[in-house]
Amino acid sequence: MMDAGRHPRIELLVDSEVEDITGFVGNYRVQVRRRARYVDTDECTSCGECEKVCPVVVPDAYQEGLSSRKAIYLPFPQAVPSAFSLDGEACLGFNPIACGKCLEVCDKKCIDFDAKDELLDLEVGTVVVATGMEVYDPRQNDEYGYTRFPNVVTSMEFERLINAGGPTDGELVRPSDRKVPKHVGFVQCVGSRSLQRGVPYCSNICCMNTIKETLLLADHYPESRSTVYYMDIRAFGKGFEDLYRRSREAGVRYVRGLPGNVRQAPEGGDLIVEVENTLTGALEEHHLDMLVLAVGLVPRRSNGNGKRSIDEILSLSHTSDGFVMEAHPKLKPVDAPTRGVYFAGCVESPKDVKDTVTQAGAAAGRAANLLGAGQVRIEAITATLDPDRCQLCTICARVCPFHAIEPADKKKGLLPHFVEAACAGCGTCAAECPFDAIDMRHFTDSQVLAQIDGILAENPLQKIVGFACNWCSYAGGDNAGTSRLQYPASVRLIRTMCSGRVDQAFIWHAFRRGAPLVLISGCHFTDCHYIDAVTWTQRRVEKIWNKMEKLGIRPERLQLEWISAAEGQKFARIMTELDSLLRQVTAKEVEETMQILEKERSKASSASPPKKRREPVLPIQN
Amino acid sequence: MTDQALRIGVFVCDCGLNIAGTVDTEEVARFASELPDVVAVVRNRYTCADPGQNEIKKAIAEYDLNRVVVASCTPKIHEPTFRNCVADAGLNPYLVEMANIREHCSWVHIHDREAATEKAKDLVRSAVGRSRMLEPQDEKIFPVTDAALVIGGGVAGIQTALELADGGHQVYLVEKEPSIGGIMAALDKTFPTMDCSI
Numbered sequence: 152m153m154d155a156g157r158h159p160r161i162e163l164l165v166d167s168e169v170e171d172i173t174g175f176v177g178n179y180r181v182q183v184r185r186r187a188r189y190v191d192t193d194e195c196t197s198c199g200e201c202e203k204v205c206p207v208v209v210p211d212a213y214q215e216g217l218s219s220r221k222a223i224y225l226p227f228p229q230a231v232p233s234a235f236s237l238d239g240e241a242c243l244g245f246n247p248i249a250c251g252k253c254l255e256v257c258d259k260k261c262i263d264f265d266a267k268d269e270l271l272d273l274e275v276g277t278v279v280v281a282t283g284m285e286v287y288d289p290r291q292n293d294e295y296g297y298t299r300f301p302n303v304v305t306s307m308e309f310e311r312l313i314n315a316g317g318p319t320d321g322e323l324v325r326p327s328d329r330k331v332p333k334h335v336g337f338v339q340c341v342g343s344r345s346l347q348r349g350v351p352y353c354s355n356i357c358c359m360n361t362i363k364e365t366l367l368l369a370d371h372y373p374e375s376r377s378t379v380y381y382m383d384i385r386a387f388g389k390g391f392e393d394l395y396r397r398s399r400e401a402g403v404r405y406v407r408g409l410p411g412n413v414r415q416a417p418e419g420g421d422l423i424v425e426v427e428n429t430l431t432g433a434l435e436e437h438h439l440d441m442l443v444l445a446v447g448l449v450p451r452r453s454n455g456n457g458k459r460s461i462d463e464i465l466s467l468s469h470t471s472d473g474f475v476m477e478a479h480p481k482l483k484p485v486d487a488p489t490r491g492v493y494f495a496g497c498v499e500s501p502k503d504v505k506d507t508v509t510q511a512g513a514a515a516g517r518a519a520n521l522l523g524a525g526q527v528r529i530e531a532i533t534a535t536l537d538p539d540r541c542q543l544c545t546i547c548a549r550v551c552p553f554h555a556i557e558p559a560d561k562k563k564g565l566l567p568h569f570v571e572a573a574c575a576g577c578g579t580c581a582a583e584c585p586f587d588a589i590d591m592r593h594f595t596d597s598q599v600l601a602q603i604d605g606i607l608a609e610n611p612l613q614k615i616v617g618f619a620c621n622w623c624s625y626a627g628g629d630n631a632g633t634s635r636l637q638y639p640a641s642v643r644l645i646r647t648m649c650s651g652r653v654d655q656a657f658i659w660h661a662f663r664r665g666a667p668l669v670l671i672s673g674c675h676f677t678d679c680h681y682i683d684a685v686t687w688t689q690r691r692v693e694k695i696w697n698k699m700e701k702l703g704i705r706p707e708r709l710q711l712e713w714i715s716a717a718e719g720q721k722f723a724r725i726m727t728e729l730d731s732l733l734r735q736v737t738a739k740e741v742e743e744t745m746q747i748l749e750k751e752r753s754k755a756s757s758a759s760p761p762k763k764r765r766e767p768v769l770p771i772q773n
Numbered sequence: 774m775t776d777q778a779l780r781i782g783v784f785v786c787d788c789g790l791n792i793a794g795t796v797d798t799e800e801v802a803r804f805a806s807e808l809p810d811v812v813a814v815v816r817n818r819y820t821c822a823d824p825g826q827n828e829i830k831k832a833i834a835e836y837d838l839n840r841v842v843v844a845s846c847t848p849k850i851h852e853p854t855f856r857n858c859v860a861d862a863g864l865n866p867y868l869v870e871m872a873n874i875r876e877h878c879s880w881v882h883i884h885d886r887e888a889a890t891e892k893a894k895d896l897v898r899s900a901v902g903r904s905r906m907l908e909p910q911d912e913k914i915f916p917v918t919d920a921a922l923v924i925g926g927g928v929a930g931i932q933t934a935l936e937l938a939d940g941g942h943q944v945y946l947v948e949k950e951p952s953i954g955g956i957m958a959a960l961d962k963t964f965p966t967m968d969c970s971i
Contacts, residue, residue: 152954152971155931155946160938164947169924177917183947213959227959229971230952273945276918279937281930283955307959314961363964390965461924482850496929504963504970507928514929515936522919522942531867531910572915593867598906605899614895621849629847632876640888643895644877646848723881 156231164271165192165232172278172464175575176491177527181273187266189237190223194261197225197233201253201262209241211318215308217326218318223253223262228316237262277491277518280475281511282461284497287342287349287446294341294348295413295444301327302420303413303442305341306360313367323371325441327420332375332440335368336424337361338410339381343447352472354447355501358385361445362398369401377403378437380410380426388505406435413442448501450474465492468623468678470717474500485514488622488716489680491527493517532576532593532648534569540588541566547580547589552682556580577681578652582691587656594647596654603661606643611665612738615642615729618657620650623674623715630719631726638723639730642670649673651684658695658709663748667736670729672712685713702751704744708736779810779905782838783897784829786820786845788875795879797890801844804894808901812836821851826858833862840904844872844897865909872900919943927955 155161164185171182207222214220222241225233243250244264254262286307289297297303302325304312315321325332339357342349358381365377384405386395399405412425416438424437450473451460462469467487468476475498478486485493495514496507521527534547534556541559547567548558555573559566581589581596590596606616619625625646631638647653650673661669671692679685689711696706710729714722783805787793798816806814813836817825820843832838841864843855848871856866874893882889919942923934926948934946946953957963960970 152931152958155926155934155953158935158938158944160942161934161944161946163926163953164945165926165951165953166949167947168949169922169947172922175915177915179918179922181922181945183945188951215959226950226952227954229954229958231954232952236951273920273922274918275920275922275945277921279921279923279930279933281923281925281927281933283925283927283929286956310959310961317961359964363962363967366967367962388965394965394967479850495923495933496925496927498925498929504928504957505965508932511929511932512936515933515940518921518933519937519940519942522917522921522937523940525917525919526914527917528912528914531912571913592910593907595906595908598903601902601906602899605902606895608898609895625847626849629849629873629876632847632880635880635883637883638881640878640882640885640892643892643899644873645899 152229152231163232166236167271168458169461169464170458175529175572176489177276177521178572179275179278179491181275181278183271183273185269185271187239187268189239189242189263189266190235191261191263192232192234194259195234196259197235198258199225200256200258201235204252204256206250206252207241207243209238214318215305215311217308217311276522277493278465279493279495279514279518280461280465280467280487280498281495281514282451282498284448284474284501285451287354287449289341289444289446292348295338295410295442296415296422297444300413300415300420300422300442301325302332302422302440303444305444305446306357306364307446309364309443313364313371321371323368325420330440331372334376334378334437334439336422336437336439336442337364337377337379337445338442339379339445340409341444341446342449344382349447350449350472352501353385356503357445357447359388359391359394359503361443362386362394364443365398365403366394366401369398369403378439379403379405380424381405381407382409388503448497451498463677465489466678466680466682468674468715468717472500474498476717485510485517488626491521529572530576530593532591533571533574534576534578534580535590535592536567536569537588537590538566540586542586542588543567544585546583546585550579550583550687552577552579552684575681577649577684578647579649579681579684579687582652582654583687591648591652594652596656599645599647599654599657600660602645603657603664603666606645607661607664607666612667612736612741613641613733614666615668615670615733616661616666617642617644617670617672618650618653619644619646620673620680621646621648622680623678624650624672624712624722626716627672627714627718627722630716631722632719634719636719636723638726641730641733642726649679649681649684650688651681653688653691655691655695659748662704662708662744663752665741665745667741668708668710668729668733670710670712672714672725675713675715678715702747704747705740707732708744777839779840780836780838781808781811781840781842781901781904782813782815782829782832782836783808783811783842783844783901784820784825784832785814785816785897786825786843787816787818788845788879789818792845792875792879795883795886795889796874796893797886800890801874801893801897805842805844805897805901808898810905811901813838820845821854826854829855829858830862833859833864839864839868840907841869842872842897842900842904843869844874844893844900846875847873847877867910868904868907870900870904870907872896920945922947925955926950926953928957930955
């Protein structure tokens, strides 16, 4: 911590939150809001005079609310930066009758009530997301009487109570009467490994954390007794089994079975725990002075203040457990699907300090590779313009999620200008252009049409033509594959970078070629890797449905689904459902559709004569 | 390139038994050899391994291939591999196309060899069709800003920031609380060393 605070190449931005990230690999622009701290961190010497005179007392979150702090406070003794902070919401100095006592006693004059939030613009090549996790809150299910019995505490509260810097200066006392507990129980898997309460996964750290706590207790109070209630003890890491053995040798009793009932003795605050010892089959009743809940780890929730979370800003997907999804679970465990973004620590999954440090090293290594290379190659999948077809309508500029297109100017006869560095290749402009003037490198119309033809060349009645976006739905299909989830073999996928690329023309072409069923699948709206390109997919599909209805083609034959990269199960389920839909489409129906669309095509070509070639326009402005 | 006659090579991968255990790869290879402009078809046990890649390079030279179709796993794993492979043999990397007959086929239709084989053939025909339309592309190269943003000042963020900064890179470490340290800072001791967390 201290090293990070004084490293010449680390700019520490505390009280700060990232509000926006734009750009692309190697070239990200970041907007950070540094909230007003009202104390100059460079000048503050942490003398503590301000704290002494501050009249406002609030619960201290650092001490798990077990003690209080003032409105102006040092976050904790070893804080970095080592400077006081003023809690603007609690401070009286902001009220109409100003308090200002701290201001008067501060020798260095480093308190400033008029400080304002600062907006900082940063330019970086890479982003490492290390936003961590949260600790499970046992209040939501009142587990083991946590909200009713004062001597039921969480493992985090236990940490503060036994810590020398804690509210009791390291003397472990129980909350009801401040007596040192003689017999302490520990309940494992609180909020973890349950399909009914909390989360279904194992939180990884709680077994070892409890073992550690029993050893601390044995060190501090050799006379005390500990009993641990567990389902399985998972001590798989290096040196872990030794600690477990030490704990048992120290006299800690391990009972396999979670308490069925916890009640408080009529007087005195002691706890009575009923538990089935599943090794002996006996029902046991234990009298405890204190019960510690080994609470699990859960994914960090969104900000809750209406602001976009980092996950939203970076369009990060999540696995079914709610933690961020890596580019590949084995081969790219610290890479986000977006190039140049990496993960470190518990944001990816619950892990202990050692694994976190290891993963942080890996993330730093990946980031350093990119920075060290000094340059980055961008895939040649950007938009191209056919100037002869462009009618200067400006639709492309309006639909581009990246503002990578400077609109055409009809009056001046200027063509739209495509900023290649900003184009991410979603293809929405190509799909929306009414004049077919835009195409995508490596995902051209002719390439996609050739794929459709390849799929429907033989027995089209048995085939589903599916379009899947690269990041979510195609990867969801891959996920179904790696998980060996079985589904009927009727679907054939065509990969585009984004579902926004899927041109109306592709759909009509597929139906004209005898496709009984077409699927368009993309990312969930919040996951879209091209900001909001997926909303254009939705609008386009709705337009096609309307037209299908008018033409007498059942709209159900075009399906739209949102499948994330983590949703292999959903992918397999939808493919199974589509297969039964496919069986409802008759050969006659397909034949009729083909005739309707052929007629429609010949009508369209005779109704509007070919467009006259426009006057030449000025060349592209660079 | 577009003026040249198309000469397509198709490489069908067994992936050990990952693909060949379900899909009749021999039949897929036979089918591919009958597709228009396909002048070479090679079946491999592991196309991504060096011997498999060498087969591709050899065939490019021997048959003067100007398109390569690899029927194997998802492009999300090995498209870069095969792009590099054909580039080594002097072909533009964008002239390679993949048919995903593993994740999207053999692994998800394990109990239906016939349907999986038919699907694999369709995916190969679709990929060959697409390959006919491929064009060589030049990738743009952009400079990289030599600075990193690390979001979160807990154990993970601090460690990442230190590693990068020690490596000579500028780091911005953003923490929403008034101090770095995260949840770790509230712990008393940490296992397995039983030492102070801070």
